[in-house]
Amino acid sequence: MTQLTNKQRELKEKFIAERGYWADFWEDTLRLNEDFFEKYIKFSAVPWKKGTLDPKVKELIYVAIDASTTHLYSPGTQAHMQNAIRYGATPEEIMEVFMLTSVLGIHTCTSGIPILVDELKNAGVELNEELTVRQEKLKEQFKEARGYWSELWDQFLLLDDEFFEAYLEFSSVPWNKGTLEPKVKEFIYIAIDAATTHLYDPGTRVHIKNALKYGATKEEIMEVFQLVSVLGIHTCLEGVPILVEEMKKMKVNR
Incomplete structure (x- = not known):
């Protein structure tokens, strides 16, 4: 690929000024379509120019969505970890x-168990709908450790309280020993649930409610959405290097 043109160098400097960093993975996208890159700068910079969240928190949100099991984009995880x-x-x-992001796998249960319960009922299988003394105790422990309860957990607890207890202990570690304020923890949950690679509406709603309870403002939560909305650019960051490689094979110069 050719060296950056004067305009492209200006756009690179603009990106650095507005986003606070540069990474090599931006170079090819900038070279191949500077107009698109310029519009991306404007799009991605809004929460950095107008936002209310601390820059460190912004970068931790990027780390969460890039490292999430539904995405696993290592270059972004590394770049935003460095920034954080x-x-x-x-x-x-x-x-x-x-640790907060690693609980995402539990949505296998919170999505699958309601379907299982419906199909068991359709098959004529009777289910216990009353919590045992042990299950009531686990419910109270969850509320104490995690600061909330949702109906999403009721059927899970009824079907297998041993597994629920294990999840309770696993998911509570960053709440028992963590250093981030509760509101920021909830921002992480909102980010990974609302990310386009997951779009888990029940969790997004629960954690917005929790964040508001911990003092979050509508501006802060909207800013989380804005930060997470840029995830789509990874289409370019993954696809453009492949395009460049194929251009080299075909001896196409740009």
């Missing part, structure tokens, strides 16, 4: 983001 550290994030805080 530069903004003052500690290894403990970044590890806490990973």
Whole structure:
């Protein structure tokens, strides 16, 4: 590929000025379509120019959605981890983001169990709908550790309280020992649930409600959505290098 033109160098500097960093993975997209890249700068920079969240929190949100099991985009995880550290994030805080994000797999249960319950009823299988003393105790432990309860958990608890207890202990670690404020924890959950790679509406609603309870504003939650909305650009960051490689094979110069 050719060197950057004057306009492209100006756009690179604009990106750095508005987003606070640069990474090599932007180079080819900038070279191949500078007009698109310029519009992306404007789109992605809105929460950085108008937003209310601390820059460190913004970068931790990027880390969460890139490292999420529904995405696993390592270049972005690394770039935003570096940015978060530069903004003052500690290894403990970044590890806490990973712990919060790692619970995403439980949506297999919160999505699948209601379907299982419906089909069991359709098959004539009677289900216990009253919590046992042990299950009531686990419910109270969940509310104490996690700060909320949702009807999403009721059937899960009724069907297998041993597994529920294990999940309770697993998911509670960053709440029992973590350093991020509760509102920020909920922002992480909102981000990974609302990300276009997941779009899990029940969880998004639950964690918005929790964030509001912890003092979040509508502007802050809207900013989380804005930050997560840029995830679509990874189509270019994954696809453009392949295009460039194929152009080289075909000896296409740009």
